[in-house]
Amino acid sequence: MTDVHEPPTTVAPLLSVESLRVVVTGTGNDVVDEVSFAVRAGEVMGLVGESGSGKTTVALALMGHTRRGLTIDSGKVLLAGDDILVGKTDLRELRGASVSYVAQDPVSALNPALKVGTQLREIFDAHPDVRPPEGGVDGRIADVLADVRLDSVERVLDSYPHQLSGGQQQRVMLGMAFACRPKLIILDEPTTGLDVTTQRHILETIRTLCGRYQVGAVYVSHDLAVVADIASTIGIMYAGRLIEHGSVAAAFRAPAHPYTRGLLRAIPDPSRAHVLEGMEGQPPRPGSRPRGCSFAPRCSFSQPACLEGFPLPVAIGAEHWARCLRAEEITVLPPLGELPERDHSGKREGTAPLLEVKSLDAQYGEKPVLHDVSLDVRPHRCLAVVGESGAGKTTFARCLVGLHSRWTGEMAFGGESLSNDRRKRSREQIRRMQYVFQNPYTSLNPRKTVGQLVEQPLRELLDINGAQRRERVVTALEEAALNAGYADRYPDQLSGGERQRVAIARALVVEPELLICDEVTSALDVSVQAAIVELLHRLQVTRGLTLVLITHNLALVRSIADDVVILRDGLVVEQGQTVLDNPQSEYAVQLMADVPTLSVAAHG
């Protein structure tokens, strides 16, 4: 399903970035350094990295822009041969006309108070020199909207942004970006937050338009699978530097940098349930980067020479290079080689369902969210509840734990009926069923230490003394792969992955039987996600914990779940053990087909 466009090799690059360096104003610490790459007309280059890697900083620098507090220190950004960073360039002229930008979130990028048509026309008021001749503006706008495949042009132009769906809004943003027929377009995670089906359509549109108008594109994303789908070349960023660059096929089939290899091994594959391999540690922050290779401290291939200086690019093949001393050895290793299939034996099996849900109907305000949901959660197994945004999966999880009480139907936990109202549930029922929130940046009180946070449920739910509590806090932290030393730290001293481990430890500390995890990895980077998924799987096997995993990520489900329930618009579409292998409903088949994959790497 992924087709890789071979770039035309003879054309001079449209965009050429040379030794770009962006620093923090004042301190001079580099946020981005030594970044060089080129993009040809009609080509899509993927710029990939985890949060904080500097990918967005590079993307903004391509328009001569930096976020507040940052300065472009040195380097060149050549657009069709002209350096846009040199003073004479009129950036106002450039932006929107020659280089355009599509932001991640169309809701905040579109003006909510102006109709879409007005906002589209504004572009030509800002760029009179590229305005189509008199009377041509409306024609151009119609063309542009047709290009981005928005039907009923009149209605869209006459709508306010909030009257359009997320996918339509992003299409409007794309239309705006292509309106002036720019030479280069920068896309900053344009499909994050969209459903997989919408995402696939948007990606197709981008690819078609770039080809048709010979526009070069830089596609910034944290999602390797999406980049594999759309881009022909890829640059991988780590700690502010480009560490590998090459064609998508080359970089994914034969990654030459251990970080790229690590990313590929951390990503779940929707077609195969393999064990995920997380990366330990976290990238160094600007200002505290080591003299040598910044990945060396986390790298299993590192050797003493790695600590001496930042490696120069090592060419592997035509236009494929990596900044690693051992690139030539690493590139010949099969990237996913020895990752074993997930072994589901060894799990305990129970017969009677631990949690039974019968004809659950739930409302949010006046709006029905769930309709006639019935399912069983079998003990010691992992049930994944899958659905796109708005399918009602979070409401479902919240009904289970009692955060959402407007539901009717029956719920029985270990044979006992569960009340709608959390306050009417017994302490024992509360203890046995724990919930982990989606976002570890908001689920931990920033004013409490890790020790205090993990102790909270013990104080409220069990009658044990201080010493016993402390002992159990340490045990829980260790089970979540954190050592006792974390107890005195505050959440803001922890990385996202560590925070989520604290949240999991807080759930484990009361020794629950059922753990409900609501999108627990969606706020985390893939390498961290892999480690959390492995942690959950280990807990399931070693403690016989039952898991209910709420997620939109089908690949993740494939990797860890035993049973799957697919929700759509509040209805159960399909459920069972073999939903992903052998989807029966049209919707499930479609979903599986739309998930972007790294199949280039796996089946290369």
Add this chain to the structure above:
Amino acid sequence: MSSRREWLVILKRALRTPRGYIGLTVAGLVVLLAIVGPWLAPHNPTLTVTETFGTPGGGNGLLGGDVLGRDVFSRVLAGGRTLLGMAAAATVLGVGLGVWLGVTAAYLGKWRDGLIMRVVDVFLAFPQIVFALLLVSVAGSHAWLVILAVGISHAPQVARVVRAAALDVCERDFVKAVELYDTPSFRVIAGEVLPNILSVVMVELGLRFTYSILIIASMAFLGFGVTPPAANWGLMINENRIGLVVNPWAVIVPAGLIAVLTVGLNTFTDAVARASLGVDRPAEEAALTTPVQLGLE
């Protein structure tokens, strides 16, 4: 930045800005004068020692004499402590009451929120000074009553601000997480909500202190809360305005001190507010934490 003591971090950050240290220095000097003043007064502030409205210099002391021939300089030194003490007490009372009302309303929500806030709205309809005067004129002119009146008149405004801040905190996941353990409301409020609105409370304290000084001085001007012949800056302005032409210093100095104190305090509070919002954050921190907000430029 660590979150151990957020209020300390914010104070320190505020003090690093010119607004912060100038404001605190100015206000601090006046407060210091008010506190140690009574011990430094060269004359008994309530006894006649010079001629009525005596001009400064000579036998009339540094700032001359007042309406009854008392030493203005001594009365200035002696007249701040009670004023500031009363203002501080009223502030603590008012902010404490307001925080309690605001947080309770925000956390409990629904009809209790409605009830508390509608009552608050009724009180908000009265101008503060009118409300305080009403209370004092009905119940008598005691210092404690002035404190109570001013404190109560602050509470509705504090409650509004605090409720808005607390509503945001109450919606956060960490509050829901603790609610899941069936934690009693007061523990959720004290452990989860309050520590996260401390910066708002700090700003309110500064702001309401300024207002308290102004209101209590105004009430003293009108003769409430002080018993002549006790010295009080507010009262001094009233007593001596008839002699403004002869010895203006008896009015200018106490009025000036109140003005300088309130301006200094306000400046400092402003610095604290900015620090807690992150307006004056160091560039690096700003760059690494502010999300990109860039549309089509």
